[in-house]
Amino acid sequence: MDEFKFIDSITQDYYRQGSVVKGIGDDAAIMRHPYHDIVTAVDTMVDGIHFSKDTVPPFYVGYRTLAANLSDMAAMGGLPTAYMISLVVPKDYSNDELKEIYQGMDTLARDYHIDLIGGDTVIGDQLVVTVTIFGTVEKNRARLRSHAKPGDVVFVTGTLGDSRLGLALLLNEETLSEDQAYFIGRHQQPTPRIHFARELSSLKRVALNDVSDGISSEAAEIAKASHVTLILDDDMIPIHERLEELDEDKVTDYKYNGGEDFELIGTVPIKDFPYVLEAAKKHQIKLSKIGTVIDDEKTNAHVLLSKQGTLKPLKKSGYTHKN
Ligand SMILES: Nc1ncnc2c1ncn2[C@@H]1O[C@H](COP(=O)(O)OP(=O)(O)OP(=O)(O)O)[C@@H](O)[C@H]1O
Ligand SMILES: Cc1ncc(C[n+]2csc(CCOP(=O)(O)O)c2C)c(N)n1
């Protein structure tokens, strides 16, 4: 089973409820409401897959799961309001550890002024934390993956591969002379780009996707949903200067396929790009133009990578759950 093929296989042909604006196929679902659209998404993190005892302490298991969920909300341009938690707790897990998970979530929840409104608790074999976020977005302003058009600028927030390097440091696969704490912080405590995405709410058309699997996958999802091709420029992909110290193959893998940076990749009409730059500046985040959108009629590819004067398809090699 490959998660994406599985999702395709269970997607309904049509929605019975007229209120479903967007069902399966984006970072979150959108439901029409008389005053605004409702945004909801669910994320699950599993011990041994998304974290381990060596990589993420309980406080950050909570923090990180809610952050990933808020990141999907940001990728829709939504304003979060409340969340629910479903837990599978191993028999040997202590009450103190459980409390820490909740403290991690609550720390982030306070920052975004959102409330825990429910959940479910099960005792099982392995720690599983599932968070469901609810929020709102102005009617017809949800930032769908299908909104990219030829001529758009492709942009990304922050730097890419930092979380992957943090994971490598935590797993002792890598050592660094400096900035260890920064990269570990990016892995354990990512920042959902809610405020930046909300700042774009006056723009008519923006396509957004958050970086959970790696931009090689996220860029392809925008291209596929929008029936366009994204051309990315290798020189313009933002990375932290410390990452350049690693082997070239590793740098390439981390920046395109590392994932879990929870940055936003998006496209906007060229006329709106200065506004997007201003929005990033206002929220003190880095924003980089990384490419352009073209018609997909002749390219036969979702994403093309421009590197050292050549243009080649970029394979969708981000993280995929498989068995
Ligand atoms: N088991 C499932 N049943 C129904 N819909 C699903 C299932 N798994 C995923 N989906 C839907 O498929 C779409 C893509 O899901 P995916 O998990 O890739 O998105 P995401 O939340 O942006 O990524 P990530 O899992 O990395 O956070 C979403 O609309 C999601 O709601
Ligand atoms: C211990 C450990 N090993 C590996 C990884 C890497 N990892 C796990 S899931 C995922 C993609 C996002 O998942 P999803 O698509 O479910 O949001 C990535 C990059 C990790 N975080 N911890």
Ligand SMILES: [Mg+2]
């Ligand atoms: Mg997402």
Ligand SMILES: [Mg+2]
């Ligand atoms: Mg998600």
Ligand SMILES: [Mg+2]
């Ligand atoms: Mg998923």
